[in-house]
Amino acid sequence: MIAPEDWQALRLSLLLATVTTLVLFMLCTPLAWWLAGSKSRWKPLLEAVVALPLVLPPTVLGFYVLILLGPRGWLGAGWQALSGDSLAFSFSGLVIASVLYSLPFVTQPLQRAFEGVGQRTLEVAWSLGATPWDAFWSVAVPQARHGFVTAGVLGFAHTLGEFGVVLMVGGNIPGATQVVSVAIYEQVENLAYDRAHGLALLLLLLSLALLLAVHAINRRPVGALS
Secondary structure, eight states, X not given: OOOHHHHHXXXXXXXXXXXXXXXXXXXXXXXXXXXHHOOOTTHHHHHHHHHHHHHSOXXXXXXXXXHXXXXXXXXXXXXXXXXXXXXXXXXXXXXXXXXXXXXXXHHHHHHHHHHHHOHHHHHHHHHTTOOHHHHIIIIIHHHTHHHHHHHHHHHHHHHHTOOHHHHHHHXXXXXXXXXXXXXXXXXXXTTOHHHHHHHHHHHHHHHHHHHHHHHHXXXXXXXXXX
8 A cells, every 4th residue: 555645755756766867867978978988097097986886885975975965065065055955855965866876877888888889980970071079969879879778777767766875865854855765664664564565566566667678678779769
């Protein structure tokens, strides 16, 4: 059984996952493009920083993000001085934390997809008169479509299931920062197993559907997606 307040937590989670995925696409696409073609000596360090959330405990990342967004953190203090609002324990803070936590789940698939395009393909486009910008949008992006699909699904699903980071940064404020993973935890604490089971099963089925969709799309040739 899913109560009305649980639907509210689910809607907030879906909104958070959608906003986070869109922000990640805007940030990670140029980052992954640079990583795919760069020979800079700083590339390994940047790749390690991007992959850090994969091995860092969520509570550790959440703690430092909370410090950053708090009233004494440089980002939180600056935001509060400009807007009068706090980034910590807010939806905006959840978005920032989710972007950092899901960064590798979008960057890495895009980087691998761009690497698969190959320098030779781009050189052919350039020889035919395409500018680097034209070659990126007309050649690299269409060839990397599978990577975009995988990155989008992984970023969305990973954000949807976050717990440690969002709990540290957003707390558990119904209607404001209580996402579905935190709602499930609260229900288990209150021994409301029926409600916890309803939400958990819904997340399980949604995650399975997303993974089945990405596998089905990625089995199709690139040309079939157009």
